[in-house]
Amino acid sequence: MNSKLAKALIILFFVISAISVASAVNVTVTFSDLNLQKGLKVLVYDYQGKLIGEFNTTDTLILNTLNATSYIFVLKPTEQSWFSDPFKAVELLKVSAPVVLSYALYGGVVVGLAYLMSRFFR
Secondary structure, three states, X not given: OHHHHHHHHHHHHHHHHHHOOOOOOEEEEEOOOOOOOOOOEEEEEEOOOOEEEEEEOOOEEEEEOOXXXXXXXXXXXXXXXXXXXXXXXXXXXXXXXXXXXXXXXHXXXXXXXXXXXXXXXX
């Protein structure tokens, strides 16, 4: 009976140790520039709302998870003028064009099917 209890306790110990996850003290966060907008800033706050810092999109940040377990990341865009750099406006149009065209195609199919159904059932 004693050996069964010891085996059960050993198995329970290994199951609990396998399930538990060790937390890291320092976590490194690297931001990457997506070329979406020039001058994009990333604001980092802790869970109490205290500003930790304002970072560029190419910075690396080391967060101490011992003091705070939750962080808030906020993207701070800059003012964007389409007339100051028309090539950026063309890039933005090229990015959003497939979405607009897919909606237009869907609408065209719906209208076309409605037209065909109305002609068929006359």
